[in-house]
Amino acid sequence: MMSLPILRRCGSFAFAVVMLAGLHASGQAHPGYNTGSVLPVSRQWPTYLGDSSGKRFSALTQINRGNVGSLTLNWAFQTHSAPLKSTPLMVNGILYFTVPDHVWAIDALTGAKIWEFSRPMAGDHIGNRGVAYYNGRIYFGTVDAHVLCLDARTGKQIWDVTMGDVAFGYYISLAPQVVKNMIIVGTSGDSADVKHAISALDWRTGKVLWSTDTTPDSVTAPGADTWSNPKVMLRGGGSAWMTGTYDPDLNLIYWGTANPAPVIAGVTRKGDNLFTDTILAMNPDTGKVVWYYQTNPHDTRDWDSVQTPILFDAPFHGKMRKLLAQAAGNGYYFLLDRATGQHLLTTEFVKGSWAKGLNANGSPIPDPEKEPRQDGSLIDSASFGGTDWMPPSYDPQTRMIYVTGREGYSLWFMALDKNGQPVDHQGGGSQALVSNYFTIAIDYATGKVVWRRPGGEGFGYPGILTTAGQLLVTGDLDGNLLILDPATGKVLWHARPGGTMNSAPMTYEIQGRQYVLTTVDSVVYAWSLPQKQ
């Protein structure tokens, strides 16, 4: 059985030489793949994020800028399922991917099905991001908030643990994170205004090793003074519904949290509402929070901060830093020092005037004039926020962060009953008016938008992959799969797969051939260079 390749600095990769040559290469056109503690993936794609850093950058170069024009369909796999939102893993020649209630293992070479696991249950079926692999086992979160452990060879269930009560709307949509010998998960669900936690399970038994609440559990706990109402605080939301990242050198995991509850009726929970919409840096051995940074204090629009906290090392103001970058749901780009949590930079990557400036920590201050109102408040932001869970990417060659962003207009209502209580669990809602999509390239060090490509209007979740072949793979809402030049956004290749890609692409190499995988609706498409006859 193989250990999960959390790729650390080691000599077993051909590109390590390139990486070392690129160290401290501030300002060079091709600084190599040096990204700090975590090397990029290459032949395999062993975690939801590829490696543990969240870059979604692959060192593979067989498909590259020079030959991508001849990219062609190699095979397709029809799941006959709900739309795929997971990023497939590729471990030892087998692909693993999911929709709610289902896991598939298929042949990465041919697309042939090996096994399918099915467990239909009542619960929230909004989506599932995929599985984790460790030591021959597969870990899968369910619509009723269980974590299942399956045998990667057969799909047979080994154990089943419950992480939340489905009667209160708990579910698990994320792909679990593997750190050391632990399976780390967070819970989803805010239909009932509940608390949430990030928890570590023993990989072998499923025993809960630690569990850290994302909101204060008492009036004396840290952060409790940022809630005006303790009763609301104790059911204050802060779900953790996207996979975190991990720096093995610093021994820290980084997780983003989601909205406070009730999400729209902010008047019932005045204050910043820690630790909702916050990046948490935690010790994976204990679950202890080492530092935190709140990107979206007092959220009243469900603009979560669960987007991938991307880890890389690069210069900032002339000095190499261990960085963490997040393009957050509120439309702001944040750059932090990931060792200390020190704030370095905040910029806007999409337009919007819902905030009246930045506070001393660099987080936006909501403009009270723009807050949800009983009679509706019009703002110049897309209803679902500046971005969502569609995975971003960091390309160490261009040193840009790539994100699928949204601009538009929306109308926001707060709905209270005659006692001033929220009429439902949200206490209001929004009406989307216009949502325009863009693929956006952000200079990591200045936060400035370098280029952006319009991607159509509507709703969708195309994520992003970058590769050492100088490629950016994504999709748009006009029905296209796209490969762009990451330096300029110019289209190098496109195809119409018959739907919208609502996940992130990934890439791997098997038997000497590189494949780029995209999922569109219920179909997995594997693209490669033409095979020699």
Place this chain on the structure above:
Amino acid sequence: MKHKVLVVGLLAPALALFLAATLRASQAPVAATASTRTLLSAQAETGQKIFVSNCAFCHGVSAKGSASGPSLIDSSLVRHDKSGDLIGNVLRNGRPDQGMPAFPNFDPQQVAAIAAFLHARIAITDSVETEGPRGGYQLQKLLTGSAQAGRQFFNGQGGCVKCHSPSGDLAGIAKKYRPNELEARFLYPPVHLATATVTLPSGKVFEGRLQHRDPFYVALIGRDGFYHSWLLPGPRVTVRDPLQAHMELLSRYTNKEVHDVFAYLETLR
């Protein structure tokens, strides 16, 4: 003058679409909205009556709790109850240690009715489709603007009158849409009205309703009623979208203007 005729010509089919199209996608991607009433079955309505006269004093009329009793919406026992199997014991025996009296005289039908009411209340609270702005939202809550100021905006700086008429396309508009729908629709109607002119390299010109345009192809429904498409780059494409006026207004409306125009449109009954 020619331009104006074109705009009016476009508005006839556009208006039909405007009136026929359904509500734009909103926060939760659910097509239909259920009213509070439809969630309350006859059994739950019976339960509501029993609840209001026996339980609401402590637990509140919506079961959300009060100063003297806890919320039952957040009760694990209630959420795990099936048709009164757990609630029944609590009702019959009370919870003397917590100050809840026993109700030994409720028969099984009454217990089941109370349970049905509580489960309906939980469904209502867990949904955003019932009592919030998408469901049973009341007109009075939205009607904070001045109809007179809205009329002035409509005829003046808003420029609405260039394309719309209160006695023409907008006659009776307030009767056709629920208040929250109307507010969203006048801001940005959920319709596609764009037209395009496609000029081929040969000089041949096609005009019609725009179906698709991205960097790779353009498609329209031509004057012959048939679909036509061309790969890009190649032909020259000119697009006209009457909704551009709505888009420009979105960028400069104040909330007061939004509510004033809404109040004015609500008078068009």
